Amino acid sequence: MAENSNNKRRDFLQLSTVTIGAVGTAAFIWPFLKSMNPAEDTIALGTTEVDVSQIEEGQSITVKWRGKPVFIRKRTKDEIDEAKTVNMSDLKDPEEDVDRVKKDEWLVLVGVCTHLGCVPLGQKLTDSKGEYNGWYCPCHGSHYDTSGRIRKGPAPENLAVPPYSFLNDTTIKIG
Numbered sequence: 001m002a003e004n005s006n007n008k009r010r011d012f013l014q015l016s017t018v019t020i021g022a023v024g025t026a027a028f029i030w031p032f033l034k035s036m037n038p039a040e041d042t043i044a045l046g047t048t049e050v051d052v053s054q055i056e057e058g059q060s061i062t063v064k065w066r067g068k069p070v071f072i073r074k075r076t077k078d079e080i081d082e083a084k085t086v087n088m089s090d091l092k093d094p095e096e097d098v099d100r101v102k103k104d105e106w107l108v109l110v111g112v113c114t115h116l117g118c119v120p121l122g123q124k125l126t127d128s129k130g131e132y133n134g135w136y137c138p139c140h141g142s143h144y145d146t147s148g149r150i151r152k153g154p155a156p157e158n159l160a161v162p163p164y165s166f167l168n169d170t171t172i173k174i175g
């Protein structure tokens with residue numbers, strides 16, 4: 001009888017410990033999980049809206065998105081034609097131009113060389129655009145074409161296309 005009551009007491013003690021343990025863990029996890037959810041102002045900073053109405057054909061601008069430069073270029077007809085008539089077998093990182101743009105005249109790229117992270121030249125009218133008329137990274141000599149695809153040099157991949165959408169004909173939302 002005494003042993004039975006001791007067992008019950010032990011069960012109760014064990015149960016209490018488990019319950020307290022579970023509550024303690026939950027109380028610990030909650031603030032941790034909460035801290036993993038980005039605050040709303042952080043989410044807002046994750047997008048950038050750009051008015052592209054002033055950009056002329058053949059001009060580019062650079063905007064900042066999440067701390068990185070993003071190139072927005074209004075391509076000329078020749079640049080579009082060049083980008084579309086490339087043999088996939090000539091590309092190190094084969095990607096059709098149509099899969100890299102939403103509208104032929106607008107090219108949106110993360111302006112960070114995929115070799116070691118320099119910012120390639122080609123944004124200013126006076127910049128070298130490399131052998132493929134797009135962008136040139138002078139750090140170690142990577143050449144990108146008019147679709148931002150790597151064509152020559154050590155960079156392993158094309159310039160990345162960030163997530164973006166057209167809010168209307170003249171506003172692009174990046175992120």
Ligand code: FES
Nearest residue numbers: 113115116137140
């Ligand atoms: S960082 Fe661009 S070629 Fe090396």
